[in-house]
Amino acid sequence: GRGILFHTDAVQAVGHIPVNVKDLQVDFLTASAHKFNGAKGTGILYRRSGLELSPLVFGGEQERGLRGGTESVAGIVAAGYAIEESVSEMAETAKRLKEMVATTITRIKSKIPSVRVINGDTECRLPGTVNLGFEGVSGESLMHMLDLKGICVSTSSACTSGKDEPSHVLRALGLTEQQAKSAIRISYGKYNTADETNTIVAAICDAYARIIKNKEGHDK
Incomplete structure (x- = not known):
């Protein structure tokens, strides 16, 4: 009612959970094809009917002059084929990914009781993503050790990779700086298998044990 235009970055949501621009009542919405198994470098911009945008790249009338x-x-x-496939398989994929995440959490907690599940609501969330905190351990160290085993996890968003700072999102959620620095994010996709959760859990527990052992050795 105040004439303020609203844009939402739906990159993490499109293709993974239901997204309806009419229900959201947004003016603009953006998404990236590679997040739902399309090709990198292709994006989607939704613009509500009647709204105007000024082009940033001039030289032709491609993409409606934008x-x-x-x-x-x-x-x-x-991108068109990928989003059709992702939406048609969404319910089935979400169910399988939720089970993989639940298995991962349960098995890690059985080996590392102090692990902290940072994500909030167990239902209103992306089905294949979980953020875990490991008390007394650097998430960065865990990430590098897992990378050596061919497993990719993250300590922050791709937009802030390379910065030696804790995730501002985790800090905004109320975590201390130390808790935020001890976190890693695991993201499963439709092509991951249940067997791979065993590999990931074993690798995380092994890396955690090695880091703790090294810390205890230095403390002596």
Whole structure:
């Protein structure tokens, strides 16, 4: 009612949970194809009917005059197929990913009782993502040790990778700086398998034990 335009970054949501722009009542919404198994470099911009945008890239009338230059036809077509497939399989995929996340949490907690599940609501969340905190251990150290085993996890968003600072999102959720620095995020996708959860859990528990052992050795 105040004439303020609202944009939402739905990159993490589109293709994973139901998204309806009419229900959300947003003016603009953006998404990235690679987040729902499309090609990198292709994005989606929703603009509510009647709203105008000024182009940032001039030189042609491509993309409704908003971005001059030859379009990536292959990327656009791939994005269309990818989102159709993701939406049609959403319920089935979400159920399987939730089970994988639950198994991961249960098995890690059985080995490391002090592990902290940082994510909030157990239902209103992305089905394949979980953020865990390991007391007394650097999330950065865990991430590097897992990387050596061919397992990719994260300590922050891709937008802030490379910065030696705790996640501002975790800090905003009320975590201390130390708690935020002890966190890693595990993200499963539709092509991950239940067997891979065993590999990931074993690798995390092994890396955690090694870090604790090294710390105890230095403390002596």
